[in-house]
Amino acid sequence: MEIVEKVLNGDKRAVARLISMIENGDQQAVKALSALHAHTGNAHIIGVTGPPGVGKSTLVDKLAKSYRELNKKIGIIAVDPSSPFTGGAILGDRVRMNDLNTDPGVFIRSMGTRGHLGGLARSTADVIKVLDAYGMDKIIVETVGAGQSEVEIASYAHTTLLVEMPGLGDDIQTIKAGIMEIGDIFVINKADRAGIDRTEAEIRTMLSLHPEEKPWLPPVMRTVAINGDGIQELRDEIEKHLDYLQSSGQMKLIGEERAREDFIHILKANVTKYIIERSMDQKKFDELLSKILSKQIDPYSAARELTDDFENSL
Amino acid sequence: MSERRIRVLIAKPGLDGHDRGAKIVARALRDAGMEVIYTGLHQTPEQIVETAIQEDVDIVGLSCLSGAHMTLFTQVMALLKEKDAADIIVTGGGIVPKDDIVKLKEAGIAEVFGPGTPIDEIIEYHRKAARK
Numbered sequence: 001m002e003i004v005e006k007v008l009n010g011d012k013r014a015v016a017r018l019i020s021m022i023e024n025g026d027q028q029a030v031k032a033l034s035a036l037h038a039h040t041g042n043a044h045i046i047g048v049t050g051p052p053g054v055g056k057s058t059l060v061d062k063l064a065k066s067y068r069e070l071n072k073k074i075g076i077i078a079v080d081p082s083s084p085f086t087g088g089a090i091l092g093d094r095v096r097m098n099d100l101n102t103d104p105g106v107f108i109r110s111m112g113t114r115g116h117l118g119g120l121a122r123s124t125a126d127v128i129k130v131l132d133a134y135g136m137d138k139i140i141v142e143t144v145g146a147g148q149s150e151v152e153i154a155s156y157a158h159t160t161l162l163v164e165m166p167g168l169g170d171d172i173q174t175i176k177a178g179i180m181e182i183g184d185i186f187v188i189n190k191a192d193r194a195g196i197d198r199t200e201a202e203i204r205t206m207l208s209l210h211p212e213e214k215p216w217l218p219p220v221m222r223t224v225a226i227n228g229d230g231i232q233e234l235r236d237e238i239e240k241h242l243d244y245l246q247s248s249g250q251m252k253l254i255g256e257e258r259a260r261e262d263f264i265h266i267l268k269a270n271v272t273k274y275i276i277e278r279s280m281d282q283k284k285f286d287e288l289l290s291k292i293l294s295k296q297i298d299p300y301s302a303a304r305e306l307t308d309d310f311e312n313s314l
Numbered sequence: 315m316s317e318r319r320i321r322v323l324i325a326k327p328g329l330d331g332h333d334r335g336a337k338i339v340a341r342a343l344r345d346a347g348m349e350v351i352y353t354g355l356h357q358t359p360e361q362i363v364e365t366a367i368q369e370d371v372d373i374v375g376l377s378c379l380s381g382a383h384m385t386l387f388t389q390v391m392a393l394l395k396e397k398d399a400a401d402i403i404v405t406g407g408g409i410v411p412k413d414d415i416v417k418l419k420e421a422g423i424a425e426v427f428g429p430g431t432p433i434d435e436i437i438e439y440h441r442k443a444a445r446k
Contacts, residue, residue, distance in 0.1 A: 012368065016367055017370055019370065024319070083345075086347040087319065088350070089349045089370075090347065091352070095353065098361060101360075102361055109368060112320070116359060237359055
């Protein structure tokens, strides 16, 4: 496929096009992704999450610049929410990343969530694959401003940064389940603000409460991203985490787990699509649906009927 | 399952701090179901063109109230052509004299929306232009 060749040859426009095709559910995109599979698996994926307004975009901007000093190629995926009513979105993360626009070693793509919950866009996983095959050394994925349960990023990133800032909540927030559990590195941004010592103490206390000894104890870093303070230290810590993943064999395990989940996900989607389309063609879908509505059948038995049909057709 | 979303870049080129119009248009296009990438202030034509390419937008809207539209808009057009991306539609908005509108259209700017343009007209234009 022409677009695959172009992506592998470093054609920016082709990368951008392919990402749009993926987002729009274009069938050609699936073929392209198949062809790119063999070229993926080389990038280090860094997730950046945290509440709105803590400075994630600015932090990503500074972190990317810091990696550019090491001559690393950087892909950035910046996710912002789509409207639940119109599907429209304002994608404004680039406002904080202006200097990176014209750097040939950086590719930034803004994505709307398009109805997907969890803090990422529906097709984020596939877009990561494209940037990986495009040869990016680091792929930084910035989630939407996340609340307590937008934890999906942890299942895509190798290293997840949880960004906080002083004064957002007390120690009860830190012991709640969800987002506080997914950080490999905790970053307290805007560290020049009042309350920083207390925030750091609360996070450290939370981290020390683990009953079992963990092989990687998440470090707590202070940054003032807007001035660049603490960014190089943060970069060093991210690299330490990568070293840990590789030397402990975790990286390999993560790879196996991702491949398994990806495979199941694709299989589920394919089988579901097949069964729905088949039953729609045979009018059976609508038939069962009206029976469900008139309570002649329940949806569990109706679904069972369709999967039984599918099994019998094999 | 194909669901194409119109993607628009709203950009503020040059030394011009007046972004109210740009934000109103961005917000209106958002409410019309489009994905709008906003650049922020003080963009160079190079930055705008790179962003348009990476974001694979259908339309770029340039907002300029500083009087430098002739220079800046035509530079954007030239760069798009140079980067083999002349198929991206470019529109303009802001304080642009009538004579300049004619010249800008000759240079390839598809449409110029001056002060007082009804917002529905802008939305409708974007829907039609992106469909082509």
